Amino acid sequence: MNIPFIDLKSQYYRIDSRVREGLDRVLAHGAYVMGPEIAELENELASFCGAKHALACSSGTDALLLALMARNTGPGDAVLTTPFTFCATAEVIALLGATPVFVDIDPVTFNIDPDRLKQAIQALRSADPDVYPLPSQAKAAVAPGKGPHAPSSMPYAPHAPLVPKGLISVDLFGLPCDYDAINPILEEEGLWLLVDAAQSFGSSYKGISPCALGDTACTSFFPAKPLGCYGDGGMCFTNDTRLHQVLESLRVHGQGKNRYDNVRLGLNARMDTMQAAVLLAKMSIFPEEIELRNSVAGTYNDLLQEARDITVPSFFRDRQSAWAQYSVLARDRKHRRAVFDILQENNIPWSVYYPLPLHLQDVFSYLGYSSGDFPVSEEMSERIFSLPMHPYLEQSNQEKVARAVIEGSRR
Ligand SMILES: *Cc1c(COP(=O)(O)O)cnc(C)c1O
Numbered sequence: 574m575n576i577p578f579i580d581l582k583s584q585y586y587r588i589d590s591r592v593r594e595g596l597d598r599v600l601a602h603g604a605y606v607m608g609p610e611i612a613e614l615e616n617e618l619a620s621f622c623g624a625k626h627a628l629a630c631s632s633g634t635d636a637l638l639l640a641l642m643a644r645n646t647g648p649g650d651a652v653l654t655t656p657f658t659f660c661a662t663a664e665v666i667a668l669l670g671a672t673p674v675f676v677d678i679d680p681v682t683f684n685i686d687p688d689r690l691k692q693a694i695q696a697l698r699s700a701d702p703d704v705y706p707l708p709s710q711a712k713a714a715v716a717p718g719k720g721p722h723a724p725s726s727m728p729y730a731p732h733a734p735l736v737p738k739g740l741i742s743v744d745l746f747g748l749p750c751d752y753d754a755i756n757p758i759l760e761e762e763g764l765w766l767l768v769d770a771a772q773s774f775g776s777s778y779k780g781i782s783p784c785a786l787g788d789t790a791c792t793s794f795f796p797a798k799p800l801g802c803y804g805d806g807g808m809c810f811t812n813d814t815r816l817h818q819v820l821e822s823l824r825v826h827g828q829g830k831n832r833y834d835n836v837r838l839g840l841n842a843r844m845d846t847m848q849a850a851v852l853l854a855k856m857s858i859f860p861e862e863i864e865l866r867n868s869v870a871g872t873y874n875d876l877l878q879e880a881r882d883i884t885v886p887s888f889f890r891d892r893q894s895a896w897a898q899y900s901v902l903a904r905d906r907k908h909r910r911a912v913f914d915i916l917q918e919n920n921i922p923w924s925v926y927y928p929l930p931l932h933l934q935d936v937f938s939y940l941g942y943s944s945g946d947f948p949v950s951e952e953m954s955e956r957i958f959s960l961p962m963h964p965y966l967e968q969s970n971q972e973k974v975a976r977a978v979i980e981g982s983r984r
Pocket residue numbers: 632633634635658659661662743769771772793794795805806807
């Protein structure tokens with residue numbers, strides 16, 4: 574029997590009757606779009622996170638896009654974020670004609686480094702790339718030919734200085750960022766915080782969910798995330814009632830008082846009622862699953878002590894990760910390759926998140942960043958790899974995985 578990287582089947586067998594009952598209810602009432610399960614899910618998840626409002630939508634990417642649109646993000650705006658994340662985080666910034674400004678990560682948490690963040694803001698304020706690497710501004714205002722906003726169709730000032738507006742923080746692999754270090758920097762600079770909690774739903778920072786921490790937070794219910802549905806889905810969270818009203822409008826074509834009153838440009842970004850029914854069923858076991866993921870991570874850390882030059886993830890007293898991924902570091906690319914060879918011989922799956930930081934991706938080449946601009950992200954992308962992680966991973970299978978990693982690490 575092969576060890577799965579994630580195991581959605583075991584989870585389904587635990588809750589199959591609840592999922593089927595939920596789906597049967599939707600089939601019976603027939604409100605496939607914006608049925609009663611949507612509001613039920615929004616209420617349940619808002620109270621689970623301690624956020625005032627929750628807004629269900631079509632994906633994690635659309636949740637981020639809605640949150641940026643609600644702030645009128647557009648050309649000339651600099652939005653700071655990490656280059657060590659899934660492409661969606663920076664993609665949404667660029668799609669709106671704004672400019673992603675990358676900030677390097679901390680090598681222990683893999684999350685944005687607050688000291689570098691401060692430097693990047695200073696560099697933007699003084700338009701001085703000697704303070705911190707910046708996108709080459711003349712080219713950066715609009716992605717030429719890379720999105721729907723061709724320069725000719727969009728009002729923009731290519732030589733105007735970029736104005737920092739906010740930060741999209743990413744709680745990578747489920748571990749919340751150091752928000753007590755980040756927030757004072759943003760407050761001092763008058764910048765908003767959008768938490769990309771796509772991987773960290775179910776985590777906590779000093780007892781608080783990251784979904785309740787930013788001005789807005791977004792999560793994803795892609796099947797492989799800690800809380801996944803059976804298709805695409807996402808959610809925005811905010812404590813700001815006015816912002817929530819704008820998000821509600823943006824989710825349905827920027828509607829105003831009714832369906833045929835349109836007050837702004839929006840999207841069709843609703844969540845399917847069936848996905849809400851699936852998520853409601855999964856919530857019944859979700860807190861327990863987070864505990865199980867934590868204990869799987871702890872067991873891995875113990876088992877991997879015998880590995881040579883493998884750095885295991887840290888546990889933090891002030892934070893609990895949702896363990897979307899269990900990621901370790903090899904010594905270098907060659908060492909990692911040796912581990913992969915043994916994993917492959919033993920039919921054990923692994924993944925690399927992320928093999929190429931975003932500033933080196935073709936799609937963002939127009940920003941003019943170079944190799945060496947974000948050395949920690951670049952080094953991590955050569956050393957990192959993730960092992961099978963899910964709540965139902967048995968100790969015997971973890972031992973098999975660890976044995977292979979240990980053997981590979983000693984080659
Ligand atoms: C998965 C993910 C997203 C996008 O979510 P989708 O639901 O797949 O659109 C955004 N940011 C991060 C960090 C993610 O891991």
